[in-house]
Amino acid sequence: MTVWDRPEPPPRPVPLDRERIVAAAVALADEGGLEVVSLRKVAARLNAGPMRLYGFIATKEELFDLMMDEVQAEILPDEPPGHWREALSGLAHRTRRAALRHEWLADLLGGRPSPGPNGLAVTESTLAALDGLADIDTVMRAVETVGSYSTGAIRREIANLRAERATGLSKREWQRAHGPHLTKMLATGRFPALSKAVYDGTHVDAETSFTTGLEWVLDAVAAKLGQP
Known part of the structure; x- marks a missing residue:
């Protein structure tokens, strides 16, 4: 039972x-x-x-299942999404926001699915928005691909937030502290690609990075689904 x-x-x-x-x-x-x-x-x-x-x-694992399902209620859309891209994008963004409110969620994302009522409702809403676009195996791989991206990106963001608290250094302060060493290493000429990224690349915040990567993944999913 x-x-x-x-x-x-x-x-x-x-x-x-x-x-x-x-x-x-x-x-x-x-x-x-x-x-x-x-x-x-x-x-x-x-x-x-x-x-x-x-x-x-x-067991404690069962308690975690209950906790996970409780937070799934925050991820469930208020209304059924009208478009597959809206469904997958909304799911990713709502999951990220939930993880920022409950950082422990990042440690449970990507594990075995829990058959709680809220989790099942989230999955049903997502799959329903993709119903009929392709065979069910393609639809499942599409959902898994977007989920894998968002899980990885969310875990990285939460790990950075935890590191800031553990070290007492903000991202900018950490960069200043390590800047002299990095500058010295880049000056050796051994890391030209990295040097270009550091000096010429645009540095964006976590939300912008998450959204950009998500849009790229959704573009790839659209190509597989044959959707504009």
Whole structure:
């Protein structure tokens, strides 16, 4: 039996239900990341004994599944997208925004799909927008390709944000600190392509980089789908 099929925990002695359990787990993760989340800590946050949670949630992985599905509600579009490109682009951007609100989401993206109600609704909405454009295998590869790009880009962005907090240096401060070494290395002439990128390339913010790369991937998907 999956965590989705189990009955809600009993309401006594402390009122407890799936919604409260997941909300407490998400709050813990928002504060300190997935590494601080445990069934025992969630129970303590709810002033409940941990055994009451163990009767409803068997493992920490099941708790992560519930948390992931909770955030999927933020990713679900308000209205069914009217165009396949709007569906895939909107999914990528909403996922990125959700990850910026809940950085721990980046650690779960790309894993096994969780069959929670919100996750299933997100997948249904996405596939429905591509229905009839190509055979189902092509449609699935298109969705996977865009998902792989957005997952990688989101993880990189979150990793940079975590590095800034860990070092106490902003991106600009980090560049200034490492600038003299990089300048010295580029002056050797051993890295002409990199030198051109550093001195001639346009440096953009994370959102612009994400959007540009996403549009390129969608252009490639459009070619495979035979769509303008």
